[in-house]
Amino acid sequence: MTFLELTNIRKDFGPVTAVDAFNLQVTGGEFISFLGPSGCGKTTTLRMIAGFEKPTAGQIKIGNNDVTFAPPNQRNIGMVFQSYALFPNMTVAGNIGFGLKIAGTPQNDIKQRVDEMLALIHLPNFGDRYPYQLSGGQQQRVALARALAIRPQLLLLDEPLSALDAKIRLELRSEIRRIQQELGITTIYVTHDQEEALSLSDRIVVMNKGKVEQVGTPFEIYNYPQTQFVASFVGMLNQLHCTVANAAQGVLLYQNQPINTGAALAYADGTAVNVLLRPEELHFGNGHGDNQLTGRIETVSFLGATVRVQLNIGDTTLTMDVQNERQLELPRAGQTQVVSFPPHACWVMSHNGSGQ
Amino acid sequence: MKKGSLWSWFWVALGAIYLLLPLTGTFIFSLRAKKDTLSFVAYQNAFSDPKFLESFGFSVLMALLTIIVSLLITVPTAYWVQLRLPRLRPVVELLTLLPFVIPAVVLVFGLIRIYSRPPLALTGSSFTSNILLIAGYTVLSLPYMYRAVDNGLRTIDIRTLTEAAQSLGAGWPTIILQVIFPNLRGALLSGAFLTFAIVIGELVLAAFLARPAFGPYLALLGQNRAYEPAALAIVSFALTWACVGLIQFLGRGKTDRDRGLAGPG
Numbered sequence: 330m331t332f333l334e335l336t337n338i339r340k341d342f343g344p345v346t347a348v349d350a351f352n353l354q355v356t357g358g359e360f361i362s363f364l365g366p367s368g369c370g371k372t373t374t375l376r377m378i379a380g381f382e383k384p385t386a387g388q389i390k391i392g393n394n395d396v397t398f399a400p401p402n403q404r405n406i407g408m409v410f411q412s413y414a415l416f417p418n419m420t421v422a423g424n425i426g427f428g429l430k431i432a433g434t435p436q437n438d439i440k441q442r443v444d445e446m447l448a449l450i451h452l453p454n455f456g457d458r459y460p461y462q463l464s465g466g467q468q469q470r471v472a473l474a475r476a477l478a479i480r481p482q483l484l485l486l487d488e489p490l491s492a493l494d495a496k497i498r499l500e501l502r503s504e505i506r507r508i509q510q511e512l513g514i515t516t517i518y519v520t521h522d523q524e525e526a527l528s529l530s531d532r533i534v535v536m537n538k539g540k541v542e543q544v545g546t547p548f549e550i551y552n553y554p555q556t557q558f559v560a561s562f563v564g565m566l567n568q569l570h571c572t573v574a575n576a577a578q579g580v581l582l583y584q585n586q587p588i589n590t591g592a593a594l595a596y597a598d599g600t601a602v603n604v605l606l607r608p609e610e611l612h613f614g615n616g617h618g619d620n621q622l623t624g625r626i627e628t629v630s631f632l633g634a635t636v637r638v639q640l641n642i643g644d645t646t647l648t649m650d651v652q653n654e655r656q657l658e659l660p661r662a663g664q665t666q667v668v669s670f671p672p673h674a675c676w677v678m679s680h681n682g683s684g685q
Numbered sequence: 686m687k688k689g690s691l692w693s694w695f696w697v698a699l700g701a702i703y704l705l706l707p708l709t710g711t712f713i714f715s716l717r718a719k720k721d722t723l724s725f726v727a728y729q730n731a732f733s734d735p736k737f738l739e740s741f742g743f744s745v746l747m748a749l750l751t752i753i754v755s756l757l758i759t760v761p762t763a764y765w766v767q768l769r770l771p772r773l774r775p776v777v778e779l780l781t782l783l784p785f786v787i788p789a790v791v792l793v794f795g796l797i798r799i800y801s802r803p804p805l806a807l808t809g810s811s812f813t814s815n816i817l818l819i820a821g822y823t824v825l826s827l828p829y830m831y832r833a834v835d836n837g838l839r840t841i842d843i844r845t846l847t848e849a850a851q852s853l854g855a856g857w858p859t860i861i862l863q864v865i866f867p868n869l870r871g872a873l874l875s876g877a878f879l880t881f882a883i884v885i886g887e888l889v890l891a892a893f894l895a896r897p898a899f900g901p902y903l904a905l906l907g908q909n910r911a912y913e914p915a916a917l918a919i920v921s922f923a924l925t926w927a928c929v930g931l932i933q934f935l936g937r938g939k940t941d942r943d944r945g946l947a948g949p950g
Contacts, residue, residue: 381848401851412842414849418867428853479853 332357332515333378333483338387340373347373349539351387358513360506362526365536366562371519372487374536378517379485380404391483404483407476407514411488413468415460421447421471422456428479446474449508466497473505477512484509484516490525502529523563527551535559552607557678560605567606567647573598579672584643589619591672596679603678608637608650610674613660618671622647626664640666708922715915727912731920734913740902744891747815747898748884751822752877755830758823760873763834764865767843781831784824789889796821797893814894821890826880833879837872838865878928886921 331354338351348370355361363371376382378389380401389397396404415424425446426439434442447453450470460468469489476484486505490498506529509516520526526533527547535542535550535558543555554560571581571588576598579590588604596602615621624642631653638649638660649668651657660666718727731737766777784792796817800807807813843865850860866873891898903921907914 379848379852381851401848402854402856405854406852408849408852410845410849412845414842414845416846416849416864416868417841418864418870427850427855431854431859475849475853485852 330357331355332359332392333517334388334390335374335378336388336390338374338377338389339385340370340377340382341385347539348377348384351541353534353541353544355515355517357515360509360516360518360529360531362518362520362530362533363536364520364523364526364533364563365542366521368538369536370539371521371534371536375485375487375517375519378483379406379408405479405481406483406485407479407481409469409472409476409484409486409489411491413460413465413472413492415468415472415475417460419459420456421452421458421460421463424460424471425475425478427475432479442478446478449477449511450474450504464497465493466501469493469501470504473508477508477514482515484514486516486518488519488521491520491522498525505529527563535562537562553676554605554678557603560676560678565608565648565650567608567611567645569604569606569645571602571604573600573602581675581677583622586622588675589672590675590677594677596677601680603680605676605678606647606670606674608648609652611647611649611668611670613649613651613666613668615667615669617669618674619669620672620675621667621669623665623667626660626662626666628662629660631659638666640668708919711915712919715912715919718912718916725916727916728920731906731913731916736897736902737917740897740899741885743897744885744887744899747818747822747896748881750819751826751884752880754819755823755826755876755880756834756873759827759831759834759876760866760869761861763831763838764843764861767835767838768847777831778835781827784827789821789825789887790893792821792824793890793893808894811896814896818890818894818896818898821894822880822884822887825887825890826876826883829879829883830876833872833876834869837869837875840872841868874931878931882925882928885924 333353333355335351335353338348339346340348351370351374353361363374365371373382377384378391380396380399380403384397387397388395391404391406416427419427422440422443425443429439429442443456444453447456450473452467452470452474455463455467455471460471463471472489489505490501493501502525505518518526518529527550530547532544532546533550534544537558543550543559545553550559550563554563560566569583569588571583573594573596574580574582574587576594576596579592579594581588581590581594581602581604583604590604594602612618622640622642624640624647627639627641627646629639630637634653636651636653636657636659638651640647640649647668713723715727716723716725718724718730762777766774797808799805800817807817846864846868847860850864855864885899887898888900888904892901892904903914903917906917
């Protein structure tokens with residue numbers, strides 16, 4: 330059942346259109362991420378859902394209520410900011426209970442709810458501390474508790490982990506997901522970090538220059554990108570410029586070498602297309618599929634669990650990710666290397682950017 | 686001691702002598718009221734004059750009222766400018782600096798000209814003259830109060846705090862009273878003490894509006910007596926230093942800067 334609906338949302342700032350033709354339907358309890366580079370309009374869209382910006386056109390409905398022009402303090406949303414925004418003059422308990430106090434909740438109920446929230450975020454004895462006494466990660470957890478204490482119908486998070494260091498980010502990421510699933514609260518999460526979006530979300534909305542590029546599950550976004558932008562923004566990508574040799578049999582030509590994509594193609598013979606290959610789908614040796622390419626190794630980077638190899642195959646350089654094994658013999662720069670990949674690893678995209 | 690720091694101490698000492706020598710001279714002079722000995726007679730005389738307490742009390746009252754009026758004007762204005770009208774900020778800053786440019790005597794003559802005849806005849810009675818005085822003091826202290834409040838607001842991210850409060854259901858009065866004011870405590874106190882110091886020592890406005898303030902009292906005393914004005918000058922200095930000391934004390938350690946502004950980076 331649709332809980333949050335955005336219809337034809339547009340936002341102009343003077344002559345600049347920050348968000349255009351934004352349509353989205355969110356089911357109750359879903360975790361949605363808005364993913365995209367800086368300036369793509371994801372935060373502006375979130376702020377319109379929160380009520381801090383008014384859309385230039387379009388409609389926003391939460392539950393069955395049209396909240397397009399409702400003020401932010403009447404939408405019953407919980408918001409978590411990148412800068413935590415804890416009230417410095419109040420204790421942790423004071424911060425968490427703030428929304429309840431404004432709503433006129435009796436003192437006992439406030440105390441009970443605050444204790445509940447502190448337990449939820451695993452900070453049970455922190456009620457009397459002030460924000461300045463907490464680490465960044467702790468502050469963000471308190472901010473989350475504060476947003477959830479009022480039992481909001483929607484949880485909005487604006488790049489909540491960007492200001493934290495890598496290790497804390499990982500911990501808090503799983504905390505947020507755990508709490509969200511425990512409470513079953515519909516959540517919109519804005520981030521520019523694809524790993525965050527991929528690991529947390531039920532669905533991802535990939536945005537670029539104010540427009541939605543693709544909406545899908547993390548698996549779909551990564552493996553079946555619908556546009557050039559989505560393909561290159563999410564994960565690393567290799568592109569081979571090919572021409573269609575035999576559309577019915579799914580055969581392409583890459584520099585006079587046949588590439589078998591394994592399925593019929595909806596392009597005419599002779600069309601120029603791109604074949605997109607993920608680095609992890611390429612393998613050393615000729616035993617991993619029909620398609621083979623030979624090149625010269627340029628660089629080898631040992632990243633721990635992965636070994637990243639740059640292979641020059643003539644008109645382009647391929648990036649390969651090989652899984653580390655203790656008995657792996659690391660290739661050396663300058664070596665000639667054959668790589669192979671199966672037909673199903675090929676994702677064919679036309680030159681104007683639509684994929685199949 | 687390294688040569689560099691020796692020189693630093695030298696210049697500090699020179700500056701200190703420059704400032705403290707006249708003060709010391711005044712202090713010693715104030716102790717000489719009784720012939721051939723050093724005593725605090727001048728201070729006793731000054732404090733035992735009923736007019737001293739009267740005028741000092743009056744100025745303290747005016748200072749407190751000025752502080753309240755000033756806060757009620759500057760805090761919402763500075764807040765609104767920072768939150769919603771950032772492009773107006775240079776204009777407002779220029780306005781608040783005008784009292785530096787316009788001498789107090791010009792200000793008071795302007796006030797008298799406009800408000801001494803109908804329909805706005807306010808110079809006729811004590812009560813309305815006091816209102817004029819407070820208005821004039823508010824203008825004089827505006828640069829200090831506005832700067833203090835503006836700086837205080839800049840050190841807290843008022844936009845995000847406001848949005849956080851709104852998302853939790855707060856309306857404007859709640860935001861200003863429970864979020865903004867408490868987090869400006871240090872800045873407001875700084876502004877208040879600066880205003881206090883200005884009003885206590887102010888002469889021109891009070892004299893031309895014929896109000897029984899501390900400034901005119903000091904000036905009058907200076908025309909008739911020798912030692913008592915010196916004593917009161919020292920008292921004035923001490924009072925001002927006490928104010929500054931209090932601002933320093935409130936400005937360090939666990940106040941706004943160290944306390945809640947633990948946001949990221």
